[in-house]
Amino acid sequence: MNILFWSGGKDAFLALHFYKQQHPRHKLALLTTYEEKTGLVPHQQLPISHIRTQAAALDLDLHLVPLPRKCSNEFYLREVNGKLDEQTEPVEHLIFGDRHLSDIRQWREASWKKRGYRTLFPIWEKNIHELLPVLQLQPIRITISAVEEKYQSLIRIGETYDQAFVTQLQHLPEQIDLMGEHGEFHTKVSFADLSEQLV
Incomplete structure (x- = not known):
């Protein structure tokens, strides 16, 4: 099983597109974090109902992680890792739509390497x-x-x-x-x- 962190925006879509090109037979699901009080995805400000519609259109399973508006990195990781631990199949890859923010990439790599996950960035440094x-x-x-x-x-x-x-x-x-x-x-x-x- 491979999990793509899905925001509902273009970068997540591009990451999905390039990952599926490279790994057409890999089993894939989406994971979205959202603000539990408003039901909106941070930054994109998209309602969870739209995220569900996207997942249905893509014919992919969707895993949702509610979070408070302001939470520490430690809390974020605990909640996301809890959702990953619920998967019935071993999770191999975590896929992200980051393009060139190296500090974010380094944090993701370091945070999930400790748990044995391989992080992939399909659109990294693409212009x-x-x-x-x-x-x-x-x-x-x-x-x-x-x-x-x-x-x-x-x-x-x-x-x-x-x-x-x-x-x-x-x-x-x-x-x-x-x-x-x-x-x-x-x-x-x-x-x-x-x-x-x-x-």
Whole structure:
């Protein structure tokens, strides 16, 4: 069994895409942490109902871990590890959508190495010129779900994340990572069903 940490946004989707390319026969499930009081995924600000819809569209099992709004790393690890321990099959890989924040990667690697898990980062150091075309070829729609306060005059919640959006960011005087890697904005992935309606 392999567990992909799923936020509901584009980076998690890309990690899923590249992992499945590399390991098409591996059994996979999703794990999502969320704020227990609001029922929202942190950062992306997505309701758990949307995460459930995504998992159903992907035909993947979903494991949910409720957390308080503010919790220590130790509490986070205890709750997540508790969920991992509940798995009926041995967990081999933990998969993350980090791209180039080395401190976060190092923390993940160190934290889970102690428990014998191998951590994988399928989109590590891939640039937007490689990733954006992949997103554009998928039957999905990506929209902005949250924006850091200081960028709210430049980026609107609900905007479509596509080539036009990226080009717009490139022409702004402010330095904004084109994939929002530093938390400037977060995204939501919606999947097309058989009738081509987005969910």
